[in-house]
Amino acid sequence: MSSETPPHDTLQRPHARAPADVLAALGSGAQGLDSDEVVRRLAAVGPNRLPEPSKESVLKRFFKHFNDVLIYVLLGAAAITATLGHWIDTGVILGVVVINAIIGFIQEGKAEEALEGIRRMLSLRADVCRDAQWSSIDADGLVPGDIVRLRSGARVPADLRLIDATNLRIEESALTGESVPADKTTEAVAADAGVGDRLGMAYSGTLVAAGRGVGVVVATGTDTELGRINRMIAEVETLQTPLTRQMAQFSKLLSVVIVALAVLMLAIGVFLHDQPLAEVFLAAIGFAVAAIPEGLPAILTITLALGVQRMAHRNAITRKLTAVETLGSVTVICSDKTGTLTKNEMTARHVVTRGGLFDVSGTGYRPEGEITLGGESANLEHHGHLHAVIEVAAVANDTHIAEEGGQWRVTGEPTEGALRTLAEKAGFDAAAHTRHASIPFESANKFMATLNTGPCGRRRILLKGAPDRLLDRCHHELGADGAQAPLDRGFWEAQIETLSAEGLRVLAAASREVQKSKDELHLEDLHEDMVFLGLIGIIDPPRPEAIEAIRSCHEAGIRVKMITGDHAGTARAIGIEMGLGSADALKVVSGAEIEAASDDELQQIAQDCDIFARTSPEHKLRLVKALQARGEVVAMTGDGVNDAPALKRADVGVAMGIKGTEATKEAAEIVLADDNFSTIERAVEEGRTIYDNLRKAILFILPTNGAQGFVMLAAVVLGLTLPLTPVQILWVNMVVAVTLALALAFEPAEPGVMQRPPRKPGAPIMDRVMLLRVGFVSLLIGGATILSFEYSLAQGMELHAARTMAVNTLVVAQAWYLFNSRFINASSLALERMFTNPGAIVSVGLLGVLQLGFVYLPFMNTWFGTTPLPASHWLPPMAIGVLVFLIIEGEKAVLRARAR
DSSP states (O other), X not given: OXXXXXXXXXXXXXXXXXXXXXXXXXXXXXXXXOHHHHHHHHHHHOOSSOOOOOOOOHHHHHHGGGOSHHHHHHHHHHHHHHHTTOHHHHHHHHHHHHHHHHHHHHHHOSOOOHHHHHHTTSOSXXXXXXXXXXEEEEGGGOOXXXXXXXXXXXXXXXXXXXXXXXXXXXXXXXXXXXXXXXXXXXXXXXXXXXXXXXXTEXXXXXXXXXXXXXXXXXXXXXXXXXXXXXXXXXXXXOOOOHHHHHHHHHHHHHHHHHHHHHHHHHHIIIIISOOOHHHHHHHHHHHHHHHSOTHHHHXXXXXXXXXXXXXXXXXXXXXXXXXXXHHTTOSEEEEOIIIIIBOSSOEEEEEEETXXXXXXXXXXXXXXXXXXXXXXXXOTTTOHHHHHHHHHHXXXXXXXXXXXXXXXXXXXOHHHHHHHHHHHHHTOOGGGOEEEEEEOOOTTTXXXXXXXXXXXXXXXXEEEEOHHHHHTTEEEEEOTTSOEEEOOHHHHHXXXXXXXXXXXXXXXXXXXEEOTTXXXXXXXXXXXXXXXXXXXXXXXXXXXXXXXXXXXXXXXXXXXXXXXXXXXXXXXXXXXXXXSSOTTTOOXXXXXXXXXXXXXXXXXXXXXXXXXXXXXXXXXXXXXXXXXXXXXXXXXXXXXGGGHHHHHHSSEEEEETTTOOHHHHHHOSEEETTOOHHHXXXXXXXXXXXXXXXXXXXXXXXXXXXXXXXXHHHHHHHTOOOSSOHHHHHHHHHHIIIIIXXXXXXXXXXXXXXXXXXXXXXXXXXXXXXXXXXXXXXXXXHHHXXXXXXXXXXXXXXXXXXXXXXXXXXXXXXXXXXXXXXXXXSOSOOHHHHTSOHHHHHHHHHHHHHHHHHHHOHHHHHHHTOOOOOGGGGHXXXXXXHHHHHHHHHHHHHHHHHHO
């Protein structure tokens, strides 16, 4: 069919228009477009594919790891030391910087591939009618107005307005979060209907679960629903993590302080002591080298990398180093429901007959569990009314379940899979029934019927489907005594309402005996008097471990919010079961309410409510932004394409590794290998531990540099001989960072780490107590080093020997201070705590070996200007180290007493 090409972007809300109106608006018809028209439209709208994302070059990805203020300071120090000819200093500093960049480059790996993941969802081929002929073409050649045929198992190649649908069901969970395939019709719906409620639409990238249909293409490429999400992902701004923000602020402050003190030192030396400018300048450079914590970026990276490794062993794959620490600081976790908090495996939970309400244990498609009545095990032999319902569920069923690789999988409809599993739990054998005819499920009828002969030789019609449709066809019901009785419709409607209020999907079962000669089945046969047997309540059940994980998150001061595309009733029932609120107080906010709310109103709604239903990708993104605007650190979990924009925007995105789409995994920072929400709770614990260890490392490293800087500053201010040379300072920085500071990365979690509230998002990485301790320890160790140096000179030691004594004093005092730093506030004197981190003992031993080499190896004496010392000269540094340890423990005890 040829026509004027309509503007492809003017067809608004096709789901709200009749198929004939859509065809007319697109200038198409049942015969499809003609070839010339296709060529014109393809030139106008472009191919049906998503654009390639711009990718960063390898060099850009590598060098962006140098974009940090502290790294700039280090590079400046390296340049100055190179200018002064101190090549060892230069090499070590550059080595630290390059290693830091390499680790970051490797860990973050490939560039963002969220858009590529979405493109892989698009169909490769499509059945299209052109020039009144059906043919198979590449899907990227589709244009608006094309007539496309859909079949079971096919992926929808573009956004379609359905013009014909026969038993058509489409799996849309990646877009909508719905746990079961959506029934499709050709009916128009309200203009403001959400994606999940647009019965007459089939969206690009979704999967045809059953039936067949024909639709007209209304959008291709970037104009599709999938393309819209693609644009959202591309436009979403990724926020800095709390750690990167804090480290950036800390680095800037530290840089300013170091430069200011170096200038002050230069001025004092020149103007106060009238020292030569060149000599004072070298001393100022030595001070800068001493004060810059060269090892801090490496320790930061290594601590995070170790956390990443530990998380991998706990089924959480981290794509970005800082993500684990960020997860440890979250105040809100926004979680998708289907497949994240729930198993995404439909499960029969209740069976209602006139004999009572039967409970069914076990979850998912694994046929393990039992059926109970009033807490007592119920078997089919003693409960004929239960047997009758189970028989219909098992026999009028075309789905199979089987174990594959330790996982039970369903082949066919998820709901029928739940019924098949129910029959297996009941021990029902469907193989003894012979099927003669069937009426398949159709959206218009909402039921399925089969004609079967059972093991007793009776021929019967078995009917299952929507309760209201079956009640209309029944005049009798099966009583508790097994005899037929008049139908009590009021009773069954009350039971249906009760089950629905629990968020259950309710199916009904009915049957009727027929003559043995009957071998065909027609709709008319179902209009006669069927016997109502009972109801089955089905739900996508919560993960038991997720319930416990949510409880732990609440204890840790973290709010958990469910954001789902599912219906409000289902979301509310699951939310109550998950422990997100009580039945009388839990409020569910719909996508329509989110749509109508202003940004300010949504901030309040997001803060007050914990369950959001029938949400779209835009709603999820707005909710994340609203929470962040309130100062929350937000983690977002999900598995569908509809979750990807919100995952990218969140402070940390967490994707499901098994059932998650590629787009979701690539938009996230953390991927859960086991799709288990409880893994997130363990990751939060790991993140808090990592943050604690980072603070301990900073609390340990800064006094090292502070003590060295104080030594240099005091020497210039007081007009003393420099106790340390720049190369000796760098030696201390290097060995202490590589050995002692690294040991702190292996510290186990502090007691009660998940019982304390999250740290405030704007809180500095160093609080007042830490700052005071850094200053106190710097003065303590620095002062001890100066006294050791001056005392050695007074005892007649040569300059090299006195400086060697000063270095030993500095290093040994730092080794003792390591044990203070393992616990920021708690006492380190308790014997049981001394051995909780064997790495600390090993690192001290390694430091001892390195320091012995520093003192006694001839080439080390040459490089670093040291000299061998008698064994007795190690006693004063050891005594000073013990004294430093005890003084700091006393300071901690005073602070604990004040806190009490």
